[in-house]
Amino acid sequence: MAIAPEEEHPQKAIGWAARDQSGILSPFRFSRRATGDQDVTFKVLYCGICHTDLHSAKNEWGNSIYPLVPGHEIAGIVTEVGSKVQKFKPGDKVGVGCLVGSCRSCDNCRNDLENYCPKMILTYSSTYYDGTITYGGYSDIMVVDEQFVIQIPESIPLDYAAPLLCAGITVYSPMKYFGLDKPGIHVGVNGLGGLGHIAVKFAKAFGTKVTVISTSLNKKDEAIGRLGADSFLVSRDPDQMQAAIGTMDGIIDTVSAFHALSPLISLLKTNGKLVMVGVPDKPLELEIFPLIVGRKMVGGSAIGSLKETQEMIDFAAKHGVKPEIEVIPIDYVNTAMERLLKSAVRYRFVIDIGNTLKAE
Structure with a gap:
């Protein structure tokens, strides 16, 4: 598998990753790509915990790639945009769900059904266009093509917005x-x-x-x-x-x-x-x-397209639809996974990335 040279991934990042099928998460240093012409870079402030994160960390579906940084209910604030980005600017509230890429040429992609694209690129434990492995939102920054970024309405707090992006x-x-x-x-x-x-x-x-x-x-x-x-x-x-x-x-x-x-x-x-x-x-x-x-x-049915996800979160803002959440620090994540396995949460864990994920 081709790996992009280090100079193409100069943004230092920190997160929590599983290294093997034990699913135990611990601090992990890695790097993100430079902000490309069509990329949005944002500081992650909150990330929801999905049951998929638990399955993936333990490789229960047999397709996990380690080290694995979970998280596809990601909300934060834009820090930088590429020269060709049109929809976002620094300071915007944004989110990323389960997808960060697709082929953009198949029937599904042409009909706003990227979530059914046979070549879709998942937010974590997937292979990106450049051959590198995608890492999710249990991390401090994200760099994502603007086509796969959702605008979060001002009326929805970011911690409540995060679970909407998957659940x-x-x-x-x-x-x-x-x-x-x-x-x-x-x-x-x-x-x-x-x-x-x-x-x-x-x-x-x-x-x-x-x-x-x-x-x-x-x-x-x-x-x-x-x-x-x-x-x-x-x-x-x-x-x-x-x-x-x-x-x-x-x-x-x-x-x-x-x-x-x-x-x-x-x-x-x-x-x-x-x-x-x-x-x-x-x-x-x-x-x-x-x-x-x-x-x-x-x-x-599986998740939704980018167009439909934007429609959903706008609808949620208009009608006051918010998930029931329990906000936790990043160092509680392994305990949260144990509780999730027992269905001992009402009803969605959200990790306070911005305040609790710190460089060691």
Whole structure:
């Protein structure tokens, strides 16, 4: 693999990286490229922790490149722009999500679907155009082509903006594409974690009726009282599930653990849609007959394009949609990963990079 010469990467950077499949993160020194003509360089102030970061740090999907600096929910302030940059200037509030590059020539790229480009370049643990490895937002600076940078509205604090750049767009995009954004329709949200809680907030902002589906009653008061859901359904309660059969226009399934799909499909009306955004670690069983007799569908969705991500964050600013966050220092990150594994966070960790990531 070709590695760009050091003079092309003169910007010294610090971050936290995993070195092996233990997933343990520790301080790491590296360098970023010089600010190119079309690049935006920004100081990272906050970075959300996504479940993908945990999977990647431990190489659970088998494609991690070490050393690995995670982080694709990145928010900060522009410090420098290239001579040909048109959309940004120093001092702007900006963010970067899951992508920092794509081929820009395939059908997906030409139709504002870079997130489905077969040659997309991920924000970390991916190979950039120059042959170098991409490093994510658990670091002090980022250098990103302006086409992959999001303008963050002034009304959204950067710590709240960060999780929107992955968790937010991951649920917003399928709601828009599959027509689950229409006022008055009934949307189910399966799972109330980092994705699920923000799905509830977007669904309510769209004007839909929202039911949270969960395996236990523990989160009912929070789902309805704090997040604004209209109702709560315990999936392990056969009486509740029976009463809800055929009542939902669509379900956003955020659960990443193995679970049964048939009970969820039974909740859908005719023409209903079950949309998968969680990633279980083993295949799920799918019965075809209930799909046929109800003209129902099971689909999937992955993040969103740059255009749609900008649309999402502008919508969030207009409607006051903000994630529930717990801000942590960088040296707490390994403990945060352990808690994330146990779902012991309400509902998204955000690392205070600006105040706690210091050169050793």
